[in-house]
Amino acid sequence: MNRLLSFKEKDTWIHRLSGVTKLLFFLLWCITSALTYDTRVLIAMIIISLTIFVISKTEWKQVSTVFKLVMFFMVLNVIAIFIMSPYQGCAIYGSKTILAPFLPGHALTREELFYLFNVVIKYFTVTPAIFIFMVTTDPSEFAASMNGVGIPYSIAYSVAIALRYIPDIQDEYHKIKNAQEARGIEMSAKAKLTDRIRRTSSIIFPLLFSTMERIDVVSNAMELRGFGKKKKRTWYAHKDLRLADYLVIVFTVVFCVAALVLTFADGNRFWNPFG
Amino acid sequence: MEPIIEFSHYSFRYRSQKEPTLTDINLKIYPGEKILITGPSGCGKSTLAHCINALIPCSFAGETQGTLRVGGLDPKEAGVFGMSKVVGTVLQDTDGQFIGLTVAEDLAFALENDAVAQDEMFRKVDRVADIVDMKNFLRHSPSELSGGQKQRVSLGGVLVDDVKVLLFDEPLANLDPATGKHTIALIDDIRKSQNVTVVIIEHRVEDVLYKDVDRIIVMSEGRIAADMRPDELLCTDILPSHGVREPLYIAALKHAGCRLAPEDHPQHIETMRVDRYTQQVQNWFHAAPLPVRTNTNPAALELRGISFSYQPGEPVLNDISFMIRKGEMVSIVGKNGAGKSTTASLICGFHKPDRGEILLNGQDISPLSIKERGEKIGFVMQSPNQMISKAMISEEVGLGLAVRGVPQSEITERVNETLKICGLYPMRNWPVNALSFGQKKRVSIASILVMHPEILILDEPTAGQDYRHYTGIMEFLKQLNEQLGLTILMITHDMHLMLEYTDRAIVLADGQLIMDSTPAKVLTDEKAADRAYLKKTSLYDLAVKCGLKPDEFAERFIDYERAEGAEK
Numbered sequence: 123m124n125r126l127l128s129f130k131e132k133d134t135w136i137h138r139l140s141g142v143t144k145l146l147f148f149l150l151w152c153i154t155s156a157l158t159y160d161t162r163v164l165i166a167m168i169i170i171s172l173t174i175f176v177i178s179k180t181e182w183k184q185v186s187t188v189f190k191l192v193m194f195f196m197v198l199n200v201i202a203i204f205i206m207s208p209y210q211g212c213a214i215y216g217s218k219t220i221l222a223p224f225l226p227g228h229a230l231t232r233e234e235l236f237y238l239f240n241v242v243i244k245y246f247t248v249t250p251a252i253f254i255f256m257v258t259t260d261p262s263e264f265a266a267s268m269n270g271v272g273i274p275y276s277i278a279y280s281v282a283i284a285l286r287y288i289p290d291i292q293d294e295y296h297k298i299k300n301a302q303e304a305r306g307i308e309m310s311a312k313a314k315l316t317d318r319i320r321r322t323s324s325i326i327f328p329l330l331f332s333t334m335e336r337i338d339v340v341s342n343a344m345e346l347r348g349f350g351k352k353k354k355r356t357w358y359a360h361k362d363l364r365l366a367d368y369l370v371i372v373f374t375v376v377f378c379v380a381a382l383v384l385t386f387a388d389g390n391r392f393w394n395p396f397g
Numbered sequence: 398m399e400p401i402i403e404f405s406h407y408s409f410r411y412r413s414q415k416e417p418t419l420t421d422i423n424l425k426i427y428p429g430e431k432i433l434i435t436g437p438s439g440c441g442k443s444t445l446a447h448c449i450n451a452l453i454p455c456s457f458a459g460e461t462q463g464t465l466r467v468g469g470l471d472p473k474e475a476g477v478f479g480m481s482k483v484v485g486t487v488l489q490d491t492d493g494q495f496i497g498l499t500v501a502e503d504l505a506f507a508l509e510n511d512a513v514a515q516d517e518m519f520r521k522v523d524r525v526a527d528i529v530d531m532k533n534f535l536r537h538s539p540s541e542l543s544g545g546q547k548q549r550v551s552l553g554g555v556l557v558d559d560v561k562v563l564l565f566d567e568p569l570a571n572l573d574p575a576t577g578k579h580t581i582a583l584i585d586d587i588r589k590s591q592n593v594t595v596v597i598i599e600h601r602v603e604d605v606l607y608k609d610v611d612r613i614i615v616m617s618e619g620r621i622a623a624d625m626r627p628d629e630l631l632c633t634d635i636l637p638s639h640g641v642r643e644p645l646y647i648a649a650l651k652h653a654g655c656r657l658a659p660e661d662h663p664q665h666i667e668t669m670r671v672d673r674y675t676q677q678v679q680n681w682f683h684a685a686p687l688p689v690r691t692n693t694n695p696a697a698l699e700l701r702g703i704s705f706s707y708q709p710g711e712p713v714l715n716d717i718s719f720m721i722r723k724g725e726m727v728s729i730v731g732k733n734g735a736g737k738s739t740t741a742s743l744i745c746g747f748h749k750p751d752r753g754e755i756l757l758n759g760q761d762i763s764p765l766s767i768k769e770r771g772e773k774i775g776f777v778m779q780s781p782n783q784m785i786s787k788a789m790i791s792e793e794v795g796l797g798l799a800v801r802g803v804p805q806s807e808i809t810e811r812v813n814e815t816l817k818i819c820g821l822y823p824m825r826n827w828p829v830n831a832l833s834f835g836q837k838k839r840v841s842i843a844s845i846l847v848m849h850p851e852i853l854i855l856d857e858p859t860a861g862q863d864y865r866h867y868t869g870i871m872e873f874l875k876q877l878n879e880q881l882g883l884t885i886l887m888i889t890h891d892m893h894l895m896l897e898y899t900d901r902a903i904v905l906a907d908g909q910l911i912m913d914s915t916p917a918k919v920l921t922d923e924k925a926a927d928r929a930y931l932k933k934t935s936l937y938d939l940a941v942k943c944g945l946k947p948d949e950f951a952e953r954f955i956d957y958e959r960a961e962g963a964e965k
Contacts, residue, residue: 131536262498286498289540294783300747301778302786304771305797305844324786324796331782339493346450346486347496347554348510351478356512358497358505358522 128184128289129260135366136178137258141267143367147374148255154378155247160385160393164243167381171250178254185253196245200238204228211237215396233396240392261285266357275355283340291333298328400425401561401594402449406463409444409453418444420619422463428561431588431595433605433627436616437640437865442598445616446566448472449596451480468561481507485555489567491547492539494554500526500542501535504553521557528587529553544733545576549583556591563587565597569604571860573732573890574932581607600864602636603644603935606664615639627664632657640865642893646935649954650674653681666938678943687949688956690900690915694723696759697884698744698774698852703753705743713739715908716753721852726878726885728895728916731905732930737888740905741854744886746770758851771797775845779857781837784844790832791816791825794844811847818881819843819873835866839873846877852884853877859891867891871898872962892931896920896955904929917951 131137136144155167203210211233212218219232265282269275303309307324308317344350385391404424410417419441426432436442447453451472454461465472468483475483488494497503504522513521526532529549539547548568555563565584569577585608588595599605602613606627613630615623617639623630630636636643646666650657655674663669671678703717714736721727729737743750746767754761757773778784787793795812803811816822819839824832829840838858845853858874859867875898877883889895895902896916904912904919906929912919919925920934940950 260498262502282498283496286496286539290492297778298783300742300745300767301776301784303767304745304747304774304776305784306768306771306800306848307796308768308800321800327786328783331785332780335782336493339488339490340496342452342456343488343494344496344506345456345477346452346481346488347507348478348481349506351510352512354512356509356515356518358502358509358515358518360515 128257128285130184130257131260132179132258134177134179134258136174136254138366139258139370140361140363140367141259141264142271142363143370144255144259145264145267146371148251150374150378151251152248154381155244157391158381158385159240159244159391160381161240161243161395162393163381163385164240164247167247168243170377171247171254174254175250178258180253180257184257188253189249192245192249196242200241203238203241204234208234210234214392215394217396219396236395260359262357262359263361266360269355269357270360276350279349279355287336287340290336291329294332295325295329298325298332302328398427400466401428401468402426402596403466404448404463405465407448407465408462409448409459411457411459414459416619418459418619419448422621424614424621424624426594426596428594429588429592430611431585431609432597432612432614433602433610434596434598434614434616435600435602435636435641436622437600440616440639441619442616443566444619446486446564446596446598449480449562449564450484450486451475451477481560482558483560484562484564485558485560486564486566487548487551487555487568489570491544491551491571494551495539495547498538499535500531500537500550503539503550504531504557506554507558525553525557528556528590529583543576544572545579548572548576548580552583552587556587560593562594562596565595565599567599568597569599569601573930574604574892575732575927575930577601577604578607578932581605584608600641602641604932606644609664615641626659628659628662631663632659642864644935645954646939648958649936649939649950650678652954652957653678666935666942671939671942675943678939679945682943682945682950682953685953685957688952692722692725692900694725696720697723697725697757698886699756699759700740700744701754701756703740703743703750703755705739705748705750707748713908714743714750714905717905717908717910718753719903719910719913721884721886723851723884724878724882725901726875726887726899727901727903728887728889728899729903729905730889730892730895730919730929730931733890735905735929736908737905738856741776741856741886741888744770744854745774745776771850772801772848773850774852774854775848775850777842777845777853777855777858779860781834781841784841785829785837788828788830790821790827790829790840793829793840794821794847797844797848815843815847818846818877835869838870842873850883852886854886854888856888857891858887858889859894867894874898890931892920892934896934896951897958904931906930915948915952917955918948921947921951 158164208228212231214237215233217233220229221232222230224230261282265278268278299309302324307321309321404422407419407422408417409419434442434445444453447457448465449467453459454473455477467480470479470483472480495503496506501522504525505518508518508521526535529552531546531549531553534546568580572580581604584595597605610627613625613627614621615635622639623635631643631647647663655677657663661670699720701718703714704712705714706712717740729740731737742748744755746765754763762770785793787796791812794815795808798808798811813822816825819842821839821843829837832840858870871894874885878885887899899916902914902916902919903910904925911928912922912925920931921937923933926933934951936951936954937947940947
């Protein structure tokens with residue numbers, strides 16, 4: 123069965139990087155992308171993102187479902203901006219070039235179009251970064267990294283253990299859904315939406331109960347093997363930072379700082395090709 | 398020698414209960430011993446285990462009396478963490494206790510918690526992986542492992558701590574028979590090589606006795622009912638009279654009227670002296686009629702050339718054909734992952750076969766949806782908790798009818814009728830929470846029966862249950878089969894269930910149907926048993942030793958037991 127956005131072991135230098143490095147890259151990348159509307163910077167980021175995506179040997183099927191979801195929200199976002207503030211672009215770039223009349227008060231302008239283009243490419247700078255982070259980071263190693271940067275190990279470990287059990291719970295969900303469907307509790311598109319919402323309880327409750335049962339076993343098993351005994355804990359999956367990690371961190375910091383300097387050189391977050 | 402575990406006048410009462418679960422336990426276990434603790438469920442054997450690893454009273458609160466010393470410590474004071482250095486516990490749920498994301502991490506878990514340095518951790522994990530023979534699987538995730546492999550990992554996970562006592566809580570519950578046998582052998586090897594004390598809590602006595610144990614402790618109602626060497630215990634009627642199943646060859650010898658003696662060494666059939674009983678067994682064999690069971694009803698369900706794969710190129714089922722007649726009780730057996738559950742999910746329509754057809758009463762059911770099939774073919778999942786979603790029993794049982802828009806008056810009538818059949822009618826207005834596991838199981842069966850299916854498919858109906866509950870559920874299914882003429886198909890790896898309660902067994906191995914015959918023939922066929930990870934029954938060895946035909950001997954034995962069961 124296909125599992126969404128889960129870690130898959132492969133041998134690339136990106137997989138070999140420490141979780142800390144990838145987390146740092148991911149955070150800085152997202153912050154930069156959120157701050158800048160500079161088209162030149164965004165395009166550079168897309169090129170880098172996609173290159174890394176290819177190098178990481180991530181397969182399309184690992185991410186396709188989530189990608190479609192992201193695209194859906196992107197389209198929703200663009201439409202919403204256009205409806206709410208059709209002249210946002212004009213306000214930003216200080217000019218108004220009407221390309222086509224659309225609806226009263228909603229003319230299509232070159233500036234708005236360019237602004238929306240920037241919104242769209244922002245999505246494309248961040249999405250590959252999320253995917254790479256999710257599918258190339260070993261959850262345990264990530265937990266070790268989080269603990270390494272000062273997050274308490276109980277929190278770090280709960281992230282890892284959640285990732286460990288998500289596939290099991292997905293399987294359990296499908297099993298329960300099938301069995302309930304055989305009892306006549308239709309969850310497919312054939313049933314009315316209201317019915318389907320009402321009937322989710324017949325899957326959620328059994329899922330909840332069997333999950334609770336499992337939590338009980340797991341927490342006993344963890345305690346029996348000494349989890350929580352000491353203030354500190356070591357990690358089998360811990361990786362020390364290596365040369366490649368330092369290089370990536372330095373590159374990321376330099377790139378992000380340069381990108382922000384370039385962006386804000388003219389006093390605002392936008393790059394204006396019209397003036 | 399000082400005992401490593403010593404209970405003296407020890408009693409325990411759970412905070413939520415009135416009566417003590419353990420009463421006046423006196424038990425000494427010496428270093429290097431291998432002890433089997435058995436008894437029906439509710440006898441207190443798991444509670445006893447929890448006292449040893451300090452889950453009692455640290456995680457399950459209650460009141461203790463008397464003293465308990467384990468490895469010189471008092472578990473109450475040492476706590477769960479302190480005891481984990483002395484006692485390594487392996488739980489029955491192999492999935493639940495697999496905590497790490499990979500084999501290596503799971504083996505390292507206890508070391509991580511002890512803040513052991515990473516390079517030392519690598520060394521210890523390698524050493525333990527070697528002991529439990531999992532060295533080539535260090536990077537594997539739990540979903541890539543079989544049940545037996547997961548259990549090896551669990552065992553390794555406690556061995557990293559250099560514990561003195563290994564405590565196994567029903568280690569065989571979730572394993573197929575052959576894997577269970579390997580586990581018992583592995584435990585035995587580890588005891589010898591690591592020089593540890595082994596305590597096994599298990600109700601499957603015959604399977605544990607595959608390798609020598611020093612003593613068997615039988616528990617009953619919170620007390621120790623017997624503490625004997627296996628050779629002595631097996632000559633008495635203590636096991637059956639306390640609701641624990643004795644080894645089949647012992648039962649057979651007793652049926653033949655033999656009075657066993659400890660000097661026959663009845664612990665293993667392979668090494669037991671049976672020569673002085675040969676005549677008696679032969680006489681019994683010839684006196685008992687060979688049962689002939691024929692069912693000439695038309696087919697209720699038929700699979701023709703079914704093939705299926707989840708991933709292209711990795712077939713799970715390959716050209717499976719079989720037929721089940723109306724009113725038959727049939728088992729599908731085979732090792733974990735042989736395609737048993739997949740077969741059931743194809744019949745129920747959860748997946749579509751790649752090739753072949755499924756016929757119900759001669760009609761192709763491929764156009765029917767899951768829901769439509771559900772009206773004719775009822776599917777009961779392994780754990781009732783996977784099915785129950787309503788708070789009240791009558792509501793839960795009526796759910797399938799309610800969602801089909803059956804009028805309320807008819808729902809009530811049919812629910813009551815079903816509850817009466819299932820013996821749940823007096824409890825119809827109880828909340829589901831108030832029921833025991835076995836009663837919940839009945840509720841989940843009732844909620845399917847209420848739809849009047851023609852065929853009932855059950856996934857592991859008796860998994861993890863002791864002899865008494867097992868008998869309760871199986872007798873109930875038998876009654877449904879006999880009185881309502883219900884056709885029943887069971888997925889199981891319980892050889893007793895198949896032998897005792899089903900007319901026919903369909904054996905799957907690696908996605909192929911390798912045998913379709915009577916259970917007695919299947920379990921006395923060495924080749925089939927090997928390929929399907931079944932275990933040839935000890936009746937086979939006994940028959941061979943007595944110069945009798947194994948399959949006919951097994952048939953007669955089952956028939957005798959059934960007749961005896963009916964008398965009770």
